[in-house]
Amino acid sequence: MGSYVRAEHYDLLALGSGEAAKFIACTIAATQGKRCAVIERQWYGGSCPNVACLQSKNVIHSASVPAVFTWRGLWHTSSQWEWRKRRQNEHEGGFKQSGVAFIRGEGKFVDRKTIEVTNADGQKRVLEGDIIIVCTGSRAIISDIPGLKEAKPLTHVELLELEELPSHLIVLGRGYVGLEFAQAMRRFGSAVTVIDKHERTLMHEDEDVATQVQEVLLREGVLFSTSTSVTEVSGTSGESVTVGGTASGETFQVKGSHLLCATGRIPNSDNNGLEATGVTLTEKGHIAADEWNRTSEDGVFAVGDCFGSPYFTHIGYNDFRIVNDCLNGKATSEARRSARQVPFTLSTDPEIAHVGLREHEAKTKGIKYRLAKIPMSAFLRSRTLGETDGFAKALVSAEDDTILGFTAVGPGIGELLPLVQLTMKKKLPYFEIADMIFTHPTLGEGLMFVFGAVPPRS
Numbered sequence: 001m002g003s004y005v006r007a008e009h010y011d012l013l014a015l016g017s018g019e020a021a022k023f024i025a026c027t028i029a030a031t032q033g034k035r036c037a038v039i040e041r042q043w044y045g046g047s048c049p050n051v052a053c054l055q056s057k058n059v060i061h062s063a064s065v066p067a068v069f070t071w072r073g074l075w076h077t078s079s080q081w082e083w084r085k086r087r088q089n090e091h092e093g094g095f096k097q098s099g100v101a102f103i104r105g106e107g108k109f110v111d112r113k114t115i116e117v118t119n120a121d122g123q124k125r126v127l128e129g130d131i132i133i134v135c136t137g138s139r140a141i142i143s144d145i146p147g148l149k150e151a152k153p154l155t156h157v158e159l160l161e162l163e164e165l166p167s168h169l170i171v172l173g174r175g176y177v178g179l180e181f182a183q184a185m186r187r188f189g190s191a192v193t194v195i196d197k198h199e200r201t202l203m204h205e206d207e208d209v210a211t212q213v214q215e216v217l218l219r220e221g222v223l224f225s226t227s228t229s230v231t232e233v234s235g236t237s238g239e240s241v242t243v244g245g246t247a248s249g250e251t252f253q254v255k256g257s258h259l260l261c262a263t264g265r266i267p268n269s270d271n272n273g274l275e276a277t278g279v280t281l282t283e284k285g286h287i288a289a290d291e292w293n294r295t296s297e298d299g300v301f302a303v304g305d306c307f308g309s310p311y312f313t314h315i316g317y318n319d320f321r322i323v324n325d326c327l328n329g330k331a332t333s334e335a336r337r338s339a340r341q342v343p344f345t346l347s348t349d350p351e352i353a354h355v356g357l358r359e360h361e362a363k364t365k366g367i368k369y370r371l372a373k374i375p376m377s378a379f380l381r382s383r384t385l386g387e388t389d390g391f392a393k394a395l396v397s398a399e400d401d402t403i404l405g406f407t408a409v410g411p412g413i414g415e416l417l418p419l420v421q422l423t424m425k426k427k428l429p430y431f432e433i434a435d436m437i438f439t440h441p442t443l444g445e446g447l448m449f450v451f452g453a454v455p456p457r458s
């Protein structure tokens with residue numbers, strides 16, 4: 001550290017201002033009157049509002065509204081910069097109001113309770129905290145395929161900053177980021193080729209779910225190259241870029257104008273001095289912590305993507321609740337990591353919405369279930385929308401009447417998850433949903449039909 005600098009003391013210090021950290025710091029400041037600070041090198045409030053969930057869903061929605069089917073047509077704000085400025089102002093206001101110190105700069109651990117922060121001008125501050133929250137997020141993987149880094153590929157961050165529409169976007173990776181952006185950019189008018197090393201889309205999902213979404217994208221003109229091993233990339237994204245390798249054993253080459261890397265994410269647990277603390281990492285580089293986000297160092301918590309919580313903002317928010325309970329002496333067995341539901345919505349059109357057990361998981365684990373599966377056209381609302389692609393399926397226990405899992409592919413179908421989640425959480429029988437009165441014709445009404453189709457117990 002060079003010359004001695006007196007450390008500024010805080011009761012609670014967060015590294016990274018993402019979902020869980022901002023709520024923890026603001027809540028502890030407000031409810032316990034503690035002195036809290038958040039260190040952040042880039043955006044107030046982390047990725048979700050600025051470069052991930054919210055902005056990407058705004059782009060995706062824009063691409064889905066035929067009347068304004070143009071690149072940047074329906075962006076509710078004039079530009080991506082305007083979007084971020086608004087989110088920044090909202091978050092800056094939130095921190096100020098709650099009395100949390102927002103400290104701009106790159107943070108690096110000096111020891112378990114001390115973080116050195118370097119701002120853009122190279123000036124340093126040393127902060128120490130009794131409680132430390134590590135919330136440093138994750139970043140897109142840019143693998144070491146020859147020529148890939150040199151091609152300066154886009155990640156979701158740069159894609160959201162593009163001023164021009166790519167004439168031909170090559171998407172490497174067919175997971176959440178790849179599929180959502182592939183469809184949106186195709187709808188805006190780009191030619192889109194998606195390349196993935198696996199044979200099928202969304203390997204974790206049931207095959208019928210993955211196939212349904214892929215079929216829609218194919219119909220809209222997205223091209224797929226599957227079981228593809230990319231061995232070289234040449235050119236530069238934004239000008240002309242060529243991706244080559246083998247696809248199902250055959251030589252493969254595709255030339256495009258832009259390249260998006262969407263091959264997964266790695267935790268930001270390196271380059272921040274964590275090795276100077278006693279905090280340990282998992283094999284995948286996540287910060288190792290227990291059921292209540294407590295690391296191996298007393299008073300140091302890890303939250304969000306860097307902790308390996310499933311990479312969703314709402315799960316980051318749940319980390320906040322768990323840590324907040326912990327800090328209030330309420331670390332209960334109900335409020336722990338492995339006890340929580342992990343619902344998600346993939347924002348393709350149609351969406352995929354899921355909670356609980358998948359069918360292939362039930363089969364692998366030998367869990368006996370009853371299956372109800374109906375086409376989306378049976379959700380009468382989908383007919384009024386003219387959007388009948390998809391289906392919904394529910395897995396109900398063969399032994400009692402509790403719901404084990406629910407998955408649906410359909411328009412705006414993610415909005416239906418909470419009712420199913422609540423029924424599952426309260427361990428209510430599935431027919432509580434089947435017996436409800438739903439307004440007609442809403443998507444919710446479809447739940448009555450799915451759960452009404454559960455076969456009787458044998």
Ligand SMILES: Cc1cc2nc3c(=O)[nH]c(=O)nc-3n(C[C@H](O)[C@H](O)[C@H](O)COP(=O)(O)OP(=O)(O)OC[C@H]3O[C@@H](n4cnc5c(N)ncnc54)[C@H](O)[C@@H]3O)c2cc1C
Nearest residue numbers: 016018019041046047052053107136137304305311312313
């Ligand atoms: C394109 C895209 C779309 C997504 N869409 C959705 C969605 O629709 N729904 C959903 O639930 N999830 C979505 N996700 C996932 C979601 O964005 C992440 O799970 C969530 O934002 C992670 O929050 P976090 O707090 O862990 O990290 P972040 O929000 O990334 O916060 C970490 C912060 O730490 C800062 N930081 C890191 N290291 C340092 C350091 N040394 N010093 C100072 N600051 C540091 C970073 O600048 C960053 O701001 C999406 C992800 C992507 C990439």
Ligand SMILES: NC(=O)c1ccc[n+]([C@@H]2O[C@H](COP(=O)([O-])OP(=O)(O)OC[C@H]3O[C@@H](n4cnc5c(N)ncnc54)[C@H](O)[C@@H]3O)[C@@H](O)[C@H]2O)c1
Nearest residue numbers: 173174175176177178196197198262263264311345346347
């Ligand atoms: N709607 C949402 O909630 C949402 C949206 C976007 C992202 N996210 C979160 O972000 C996480 C990361 O998303 P992601 O799409 O970056 O990762 P992902 O893990 O979902 O998908 C990565 C894909 O890249 C492929 N791949 C990996 N290496 C490859 C290579 N060398 N060549 C070709 N293909 C390769 C994999 O087979 C996989 O299909 C998700 O797991 C999710 O938790 C959520």
